[in-house]
Amino acid sequence: MSAPRVFRLNSFGLAVLLTLVAGPGSAAAAPADGSGDTPLIGLPAPTVLKARLDESPMVLSARAALQAERETVRAEQGSSSAWTLSGFVGGRKYNDDPKDLPLESELTLQRPWRSDAKLDARQAWFDQREAAAQAQLRLASRQALREWLDLLSTWVRDAGSARLWDEQYQLALKQSQAVNRRFELGDVSRSERDLAEAARVQIQVQVTLAQARARMARTRIDRQMPGWSDAELDALLQVEPVVTVTQPLDQDSATAALESSADYRAVQAESAVLDSAARFEGVQKRSDPSFGVRLATAKGIEERALGVVFSMPLDGDMHDAQGRAASRRAAQAAARLQQERLRLMADRQVREVETLASVQAWGQQTEAARRFDANARTTEKAWQLGQAALTDVVTAQRLANEQRLAAQQARADALLRQWLLVLDRQPELLQP
Secondary structure (H helix, E strand, O other), rough: OOOOOOOOOOOOOOEOOOHHOEEEEEEOOOOOOOOOOOOOOOOOHHHHHHHHHHHHHHHHHHHHHHHHHHHHHHHHHHHOOOEEEEEEEEOOOOOOOOOOOEEEEEEEEEEEOOOOHHHHHHHHHHHHHHHHHHHHHHHHHHHHHHHHHHHHHHHHHHHHHHHHHHHHHHHHHHHHHHHHHHHHHHOOOOHHHHHHHHHHHHHHHHHHHHHHHHHHHHHHHHHHHOOOOHHHHHHHHOOOOOOOOOOOOHHHHHHHHHHHHHHHHHHHHHHHHHHHHHHHHHHOOOOOOOOOOEEEEEOOOEEEEEEEEEEEOOOHHHHHHHHHHHHHHHHHHHHHHHHHHHHHHHHHHHHHHHHHHHOOOOOOOHHHHHHHHHHHHHHHHHHHOOOOHHHHHHHHHHHHHHHHHHHHHHHHHHHHHHHHHHHOOOOOOOOO
């Protein structure tokens, strides 16, 4: 097995981050038109990823919710200025003659009248509701992508581990066969032959379990991420984190990236909806009057009347109470927005540190795996020369395999954290 590449990081703990997630102005940034290589290392181009994301159930659900909100707003806009038609048809008795029952009728057409201030506040509320639904669509797309990246990282870990266990089994099989041949020649004892065979069987059990985990990881991808080919997933197993020394984002750039993120915009849009609702309720201190016309006939058609009608609901303190409640909800949403801002900023700072640590851990684990692998080969050669016991060989090989598995886990973890850091630093990437 060839030794993996090792990246040595200096002892001063510089900010080791992806070249591809460098700040604004980086040559590795994704082109504005979405063409070219993806900044998400090892994954398909942005245009391909975005097309697949648009078909994910989470995004389709959010898109349907956006369309539903638009239709709801359109319906409410129409109802705010709708005309009301009412009528009456009956008879009125003027004397004792049972046959004298002339027909009377009334027809009224009226609509509410709203001030410009109310209309503007209502339209602003409608606009914010649609913007909030759009923000939820962006958030759904980002959450779906994060889930995909987690599934892909799990695939890298489990499928890569299955390959390592298979390689270890092939090594144990050859060793067991060699020990059997030497046992037949009388060069080794029965206990050594049994030890080699037991080690092979033990590794075979781990191969079975590792392959099952890899199949489960692939099944989850097939069900939740349709469209991914075997070639794309197999290529991921060869991808290594790309490391360079670069400066972290300055405060202004970090703040701009945060405020452009789908997470922050979703909370911000929700707060804006409640704020616009409070403003709308604030101008609703009085109910809207309704004006219209009325056409009436009496005594058959001998009497006719045409006039103007006016009505005004008498609702007491209802609108004042609704306005106060809306203002409290808006204040609560503003406080939550500030809380979310602080939380998201802290989470991003933690991810920067974790990404650095994960890359360092991957480099260190890879170096340790190389050294353990070299020790296992040296111990096996010593055993072949009669200078070491078979138990030493089995132990050395087990430790080397454990370290290779740890390095594989560290590689999957570093890839995931670097992908997530890309999303933090490029909030518009793959957004609808």
